[in-house]
Amino acid sequence: MAKVQGEVIIDLEKCKGCELCIIACPEETLAIANIINKKGYRYAIKAQDNCTGCANCALVCPDAVITVYRKVEKAPKQAV
Amino acid sequence: MGDVKFMKGNEALSEAMIRAGCDAYFGYPITPQSEVLEYLAREATKRTGMVVLQAESEVSAINMIYGAAGCGKRVMTTSSSPGISLMQEGLSYIASAELPCLVANINRGGPGLGTIQPAQGDYFQSVKGGGHGDYHLVVLAPCSVQEMVDYVKLGFELADKYRTPVMILADGAIGQMMEKVELFPQMERVVTDYPWATTGRPAGKDRRYITSLHIQPEKMEEINHTLQAKYKVMQETEVRYQALHLDDAEYLMTGFGLAARICIKAMELGRAKGYKIGMIRPQTLFPFPTKIYAEVAPRIKGILDVEMNAGQMIEDVRLSVEGKTRVEFFGRMGGMIPSPDEILENFEKYFIKGS
Amino acid sequence: MSELNEIMNPIKENICLPEFLVYERPDTLTEQEFHYCPGCGHSTVHKLLMEVVSEMGIVGDTIGVAPVGCSVFAYHYLGVDMQQAAHGRACAVATGIKRVMPEKIVFTYQGDGDLAAIGTAETVHAANRGENLLVIFINNGIYGMTSGQMAPTSLEGMVTTTSPYGRDVLTQGYPLKISELLAHLPGVYYVTRQAVNTAGNVRKTKKALQRGLEYQKKNLGFCLVEVVSNCPSNLKMTPLESNEFVANQMIPFYPLGDIKVPEVK
Ligand code: SF4
Numbered sequence: 278m279a280k281v282q283g284e285v286i287i288d289l290e291k292c293k294g295c296e297l298c299i300i301a302c303p304e305e306t307l308a309i310a311n312i313i314n315k316k317g318y319r320y321a322i323k324a325q326d327n328c329t330g331c332a333n334c335a336l337v338c339p340d341a342v343i344t345v346y347r348k349v350e351k352a353p354k355q356a357v
Numbered sequence: 358m359g360d361v362k363f364m365k366g367n368e369a370l371s372e373a374m375i376r377a378g379c380d381a382y383f384g385y386p387i388t389p390q391s392e393v394l395e396y397l398a399r400e401a402t403k404r405t406g407m408v409v410l411q412a413e414s415e416v417s418a419i420n421m422i423y424g425a426a427g428c429g430k431r432v433m434t435t436s437s438s439p440g441i442s443l444m445q446e447g448l449s450y451i452a453s454a455e456l457p458c459l460v461a462n463i464n465r466g467g468p469g470l471g472t473i474q475p476a477q478g479d480y481f482q483s484v485k486g487g488g489h490g491d492y493h494l495v496v497l498a499p500c501s502v503q504e505m506v507d508y509v510k511l512g513f514e515l516a517d518k519y520r521t522p523v524m525i526l527a528d529g530a531i532g533q534m535m536e537k538v539e540l541f542p543q544m545e546r547v548v549t550d551y552p553w554a555t556t557g558r559p560a561g562k563d564r565r566y567i568t569s570l571h572i573q574p575e576k577m578e579e580i581n582h583t584l585q586a587k588y589k590v591m592q593e594t595e596v597r598y599q600a601l602h603l604d605d606a607e608y609l610m611t612g613f614g615l616a617a618r619i620c621i622k623a624m625e626l627g628r629a630k631g632y633k634i635g636m637i638r639p640q641t642l643f644p645f646p647t648k649i650y651a652e653v654a655p656r657i658k659g660i661l662d663v664e665m666n667a668g669q670m671i672e673d674v675r676l677s678v679e680g681k682t683r684v685e686f687f688g689r690m691g692g693m694i695p696s697p698d699e700i701l702e703n704f705e706k707y708f709i710k711g712s
Numbered sequence: 713m714s715e716l717n718e719i720m721n722p723i724k725e726n727i728c729l730p731e732f733l734v735y736e737r738p739d740t741l742t743e744q745e746f747h748y749c750p751g752c753g754h755s756t757v758h759k760l761l762m763e764v765v766s767e768m769g770i771v772g773d774t775i776g777v778a779p780v781g782c783s784v785f786a787y788h789y790l791g792v793d794m795q796q797a798a799h800g801r802a803c804a805v806a807t808g809i810k811r812v813m814p815e816k817i818v819f820t821y822q823g824d825g826d827l828a829a830i831g832t833a834e835t836v837h838a839a840n841r842g843e844n845l846l847v848i849f850i851n852n853g854i855y856g857m858t859s860g861q862m863a864p865t866s867l868e869g870m871v872t873t874t875s876p877y878g879r880d881v882l883t884q885g886y887p888l889k890i891s892e893l894l895a896h897l898p899g900v901y902y903v904t905r906q907a908v909n910t911a912g913n914v915r916k917t918k919k920a921l922q923r924g925l926e927y928q929k930k931n932l933g934f935c936l937v938e939v940v941s942n943c944p945s946n947l948k949m950t951p952l953e954s955n956e957f958v959a960n961q962m963i964p965f966y967p968l969g970d971i972k973v974p975e976v977k
Pocket residue numbers: 283284285301302303304305306307327328329330331332333334335345
């Protein structure tokens with residue numbers, strides 16, 4: 278099995294807290310913070326470290342503030 | 358030397374447009390200027406590759422002009438009074454966004470649907486801005502088929518020089534009459550690389566955008582100042598007029614376009630009767646030749662302003678003379694053309710019999 | 713990076729490497745932050761459009777026209793050469809541009825009021841002439857910029873500030889399906905209706921925009937991409953609720969999918 282690791286970086290000062298990314302994420306990685314950014318919005322944060330890098334969140338983010346990375350490590354071939 | 362031809366005003370205007378290297382014409386048919394679109398449809402594209410498109414309305418035509426002018430192209434539209442009313446919104450945007458273009462208004466009688474006969478009732482809507490906000494068009498007033506041709510060339514030059522819409526304000530008679538005309542030779546269609554034109558973002562450079570929207574009042578005021586400064590320069594350097602017999606004149610007749618042409622005849626009749634009448638004919642209605650009126654006003658006994666409307670340019674004449682001489686008015690309306698005799702009669706009524 | 717970003721976004725050095733990058737903000741969007749409300753579909757479509765323009769490598773070949781309405785400032789965000797048009801006149805302005813620069817790709821970006829009310833004549837005639845334009849039409853069923861008045865596309869019974877008792881079709885007319893109307897015209901090449909309320913729909917909208925621009929590259933005719941969208945502020949809903957409104961109310965009346973596709977020869 279290939280191991281998939283994802284990572285999102287959210288530009289928190291530019292996030293408008295619309296929560297669309299939170300609903301879009303199949304892994305429930307994201308949540309809304311209890312504190313606000315300079316704009317006055319409660320911003321989206323990573324609540325769990327289980328991102329797969331599917332980029333659903335970035336795709337729906339209207340303000341294009343999410344950057345997504347995805348690293349796929351192929352499992353080493355077993356000698357037969 | 359260009360060619361000398363015998364041509365109808367509207368056709369000469371169209372021919373001049375082609376020869377001036379115009380890139381595109383967008384227009385909508387309306388009497389008395391439908392020959393323009395017809396002539397161009399026949400001649401223009403096959404000769405110079407110029408774009409000619411019949412729009413679905415004058416509203417659309419002027420906005421096509423906006424789009425094409427925004428690409429730095431030499432563009433023109435024509436219409437007549439009710440059609441020009443429809444274009445006013447677009448002209449305001451064009452003036453504000455500082456796009457060069459040329460518009461000809463072949464004035465007909467109004468208000469409303471009015472008549473298709475020649476009139477000058479569009480002085481206000483041409484010279485005073487017409488649409489919303491503080492702006493002007495440069496307004497050129499031809500009184501002959503020759504000037505229709507000359508002003509197309511001049512109009513494009515002024516439009517490019519000042520990045521401004523320019524209007525040729527003629528009337529149905531000048532559009533329809535046939536006269537001998539000397540045409541300038543065919544000019545090339547040139548591609549000018551204006552830094553403001555939206556022709557596709559150049560690699561490694563900032564993109565351009567054209568807008569007339571500036572939400573910040575400070576910025577919008579600044580734009581207004583820029584426009585006003587431009588109009589001031591025009592007032593200082595672009596005034597054009599024809600003056601006759603100013604050296605010995607005791608009276609003046611004045612008017613523009615066709616009315617002025619008839620006035621010249623009336624002036625000659627008057628001079629034959631011994632009245633020392635001179636004549637000022639503004640060729641640019643904006644910028645208005647204020648100075649020459651102001652200069653002669655103190656030494657003359659009065660001015661008869663003749664127009665084919667209820668008295669529109671007369672306001673600018675009165676502002677120019679600042680009360681230093683009497684300014685009287687004679688006009689015909691609704692498509693009626695004054696005769697030299699009735700002009701002279703009115704001159705005598707105001708200045709000879711009355712005095 | 714701001715302080716907040718530094719604290720909350722610790723960079724995982726083994727993953728956050730250029731070779732593992734799968735999504736970033738398209739560089740054809742300008743630096744300027746959208747003025748749109750949180751969760752607004754305008755932002756999403758702006759972003760998608762610029763993604764496609766970037767990916768197709770047509771930044772220098774594309775000229776856009778912005779409307780009057782909420783997206784009046786589109787030219788501040790879309791990093792291509794742009795013109796701002798008078799209300800409803802985008803298709804006329806775009807016609808002017810395209811006719812003098814036929815080698816360029818020209819698009820308009822318009823809302824429902826701009827395209828389907830005041831600009832109906834310009835839209836229909838540009839379509840009927842088969843102008844080579846991509847028209848992007850954001851249908852959120854309401855006037856956003858002037859804050860919540862009835863749009864030509866407002867649903868029957870929909871409460872707006874100018875239909876406070878709900879849109880009464882007998883006195884206020886029916887919601888206008890302009891895409892279906894335009895699809896009948898022979899000059900029209902491609903018409904599709906998409907939405908941006910879910911990740912799946914966002915993907916499809918991006919494909920539609922791509923298709924529209926590809927057709928424009930070949931000057932194949934008038935293309936219309938309608939995007940059924942939300943307006944959380946004027947619907948007085950949260951962004952999530954407004955997307956549910958799109959799913960449950962708008963889409964049943966404005967069904968998604970291709971309305972006219974080119975015949976495969
Ligand atoms: S990339 Fe996919 S898994 Fe990761 S946070 Fe975004 S939506 Fe969730």
